[in-house]
Amino acid sequence: MEKNVAVLEETEQTEESKSPTGFSIFWREIVRDKLALISLIFLVLISAFVYGISLFMNQEDIVTVDLFSIHQPPSSDFWLGTDYGGRDVFGQLIIGTRNSLSIGILVTLMSGAIGILFGLIAGYFGGTVDNIMMRILDFFMVLPFLMIVIVFVAIVPKYSIISFSLIMTLFLWMGIARLIRSKALQERELDYIQASKTMGSSNFKIMMTQMLPNLSSIIIVNMTLNLAANIGIESGLSFLGFGFPEDTPSLGTLLSYATNPQTLEFRWWIWVPPAILILVLMLAVRNVGEALKRATDARQRRG
Amino acid sequence: MAFLEVKDLKVHFPIKGGIFGRTVDYVKAVDGVSFEIEKGKTYGLVGESGSGKTTTGRAIIGLNHITAGKIVFEGKDITDPRKTKQDFRKNVQMIFQDPYSSLNAKKRVLDIVAEPLRNFEKMSKAEERKRVQELLELVGLSPESIVKYPHQFSGGQRQRIGIARAIALKPQLIIADEPVSALDVSVQAQVLNFMREIQKELGLTYLFISHDLGVIRHMCDQIGIMYRGRFVEEGTTEDIFQSPQHIYTKRLVAAIPDIDPTKREVHMQFRQKVKEEYEQSYHDYFDNQGLAYSLQPVSSTHYVALPEKG
Numbered sequence: 001m002e003k004n005v006a007v008l009e010e011t012e013q014t015e016e017s018k019s020p021t022g023f024s025i026f027w028r029e030i031v032r033d034k035l036a037l038i039s040l041i042f043l044v045l046i047s048a049f050v051y052g053i054s055l056f057m058n059q060e061d062i063v064t065v066d067l068f069s070i071h072q073p074p075s076s077d078f079w080l081g082t083d084y085g086g087r088d089v090f091g092q093l094i095i096g097t098r099n100s101l102s103i104g105i106l107v108t109l110m111s112g113a114i115g116i117l118f119g120l121i122a123g124y125f126g127g128t129v130d131n132i133m134m135r136i137l138d139f140f141m142v143l144p145f146l147m148i149v150i151v152f153v154a155i156v157p158k159y160s161i162i163s164f165s166l167i168m169t170l171f172l173w174m175g176i177a178r179l180i181r182s183k184a185l186q187e188r189e190l191d192y193i194q195a196s197k198t199m200g201s202s203n204f205k206i207m208m209t210q211m212l213p214n215l216s217s218i219i220i221v222n223m224t225l226n227l228a229a230n231i232g233i234e235s236g237l238s239f240l241g242f243g244f245p246e247d248t249p250s251l252g253t254l255l256s257y258a259t260n261p262q263t264l265e266f267r268w269w270i271w272v273p274p275a276i277l278i279l280v281l282m283l284a285v286r287n288v289g290e291a292l293k294r295a296t297d298a299r300q301r302r303g
Numbered sequence: 304m305a306f307l308e309v310k311d312l313k314v315h316f317p318i319k320g321g322i323f324g325r326t327v328d329y330v331k332a333v334d335g336v337s338f339e340i341e342k343g344k345t346y347g348l349v350g351e352s353g354s355g356k357t358t359t360g361r362a363i364i365g366l367n368h369i370t371a372g373k374i375v376f377e378g379k380d381i382t383d384p385r386k387t388k389q390d391f392r393k394n395v396q397m398i399f400q401d402p403y404s405s406l407n408a409k410k411r412v413l414d415i416v417a418e419p420l421r422n423f424e425k426m427s428k429a430e431e432r433k434r435v436q437e438l439l440e441l442v443g444l445s446p447e448s449i450v451k452y453p454h455q456f457s458g459g460q461r462q463r464i465g466i467a468r469a470i471a472l473k474p475q476l477i478i479a480d481e482p483v484s485a486l487d488v489s490v491q492a493q494v495l496n497f498m499r500e501i502q503k504e505l506g507l508t509y510l511f512i513s514h515d516l517g518v519i520r521h522m523c524d525q526i527g528i529m530y531r532g533r534f535v536e537e538g539t540t541e542d543i544f545q546s547p548q549h550i551y552t553k554r555l556v557a558a559i560p561d562i563d564p565t566k567r568e569v570h571m572q573f574r575q576k577v578k579e580e581y582e583q584s585y586h587d588y589f590d591n592q593g594l595a596y597s598l599q600p601v602s603s604t605h606y607v608a609l610p611e612k613g
Contacts, residue, residue, distance in 0.1 A: 192404060192405050194361075197365075199419040200392040217508065
């Protein structure tokens with residue numbers, strides 16, 4: 001008898017320590033998936049390195065043209081050589097990675113915030129509200145993203161990380177809005193939402209304090225995967241010349257030097273490092289994102 | 304004047320069809336239901352699945368749109384939930400059928416039970432905590448439960464949390480929508496007896512919705528039997544169980560299982576007889592569309608849906 005009681009108490013205690021879909025499940029899934037764990041460690045290290053070192057670097061100095069040291073191969077002075085303006089490629093790579101990461105994170109957070117709010121309202125109210133809001137969303141979906149970004153680049157004279165992020169956000173909030181809306185439509189039929197209504201909570205309060213926590217896991221997963229996509233989009237735009245100007249380096253601007261055949265063939269140190277970095281960064285974010293995605297679905301979990 | 308009066312309540316859901324999503328037809332979930340509940344009593348709504356009993360309950364508390372009819376609570380018209388003052392919400396609460404989906408899995412018990420208190424009463428954190436602990440004790444859960452999450456409780460315990468939340472504001476009327484259907488039989492009795500206890504203690508009025516006649520008999524003072532959105536019979540518990548008048552009620556009462564094995568044969572023959580009677584006299588009790596007629600008084604408390612001529 002006593003033994004039974006002891007066992008019971010023990011199980012109760014172990015149960016107490018875990019919450020149903022908390023960070024512990026995410027963490028367990030990542031630890032179980034070695035690739036995701038390595039990716040996560042790599043991501044943390046590289047962002048710590050990039051943000052740390054760039055504190056001691058002066059962007060003005062690095063992007064200043066130095067005609068006496070054009071196209072130098074890697075040396076002890078210039079670890080990754082110099083470009084056609086005699087600018088240090090290693091310095092540009094650090095600042096560029098920082099800028100690309102910042103843009104990616106900023107765009108993900110801003111588009112996430114807009115998308116979540118939009119999707120929650122549409123899904124929670126449903127019916128006519130949902131119908132009207134989805135038509136507005138459809139309108140944004142059919143706008144030609146690239147063309148409008150090119151026009152913006154022409155209109156806005158001086159680019160900054162903030163203004164560029166805002167332009168990207170304008171076209172990238174729809175995916176998450178749709179996802180949240182479809183989940184909210186399911187969630188609003190559940191009894192706990194109805195119960196909140198009968199207890200006199202306002203609609204806004206129900207959306208933010210009752211519904212949102214129940215959607216948190218898919219939000220985290222979706223935003224992580226979006227981060228990889230957004231870094232890719234920024235690099236793509238900068239590569240095409242519609243992103244940052246040359247005095248604000250990013251991974252994409254460095255990569256665009258490779259459009260010069262001379263650089264492509266003889267000066268690998270300019271474009272190979274950013275190319276590898278983009279590839280590895282996006283793969284790493286994706287690996288972590290996929291592990292998180294599996295963690296939200298009990299049937300796919302490995303941990 | 305009755306405590307809660309429902310007059311000719313109708314809840315129709317449109318069926319959309321065709322290319323432009325026009326309204327083709329209506330599902331008449333509740334089609335002209337009237338009843339009154341006295342203060343401190345328990346009124347039972349019984350019926351098979353899809354008979355509209357849950358919809359009636361949800362319409363009263365304002366979760367379903369009311370097509371026509373009137374709901375009067377303590378002399379105040381509360382038919383339109385948007386025009387209703389918030390005090391009504393405070394006085395009428397609901398216990399939900401499913402103890403799993405009716406509690407937010409991401410919230411601690413403290414937040415779940417305190418939600419109505421936060422909406423209506425200005426309390427400090429400490430007062431609120433104390434009140435929640437009192438409520439949990441009242442429903443027989445330990446006060447330490449406030450830091451736990453719903454998944455750490457069994458179905459019966461979860462339903463008690465749901466009840467604690469419903470009585471937090473000291474409401475006058477509680478709509479209990481099949482509160483024990485999702486629980487196993489041993490726990491059912493516990494929860495039901497507990498509900499009766501707090502009824503006496505707090506002077507509650509229940510609108511008790513269930514398909515389980517045993518539970519209804521145990522709990523209710525008055526019973527309304529629903530079939531396809533209408534009442535077929537209404538009366539006190541004795542009226543319904545001792546002298547069912549409508550053929551549908553008769554068959555429903557005959558279907559209650561008898562646990563005495565020696566009477567098995569007798570009981571089965573009785574059921575067969577009622578079944579034959581049901582099939583033969585079906586058209587005497589239901590109109591061409593298979594719907595019940597309007598209610599006619601049999602005695603001062605007992606009403607049966609019969610054709611006008613009798």
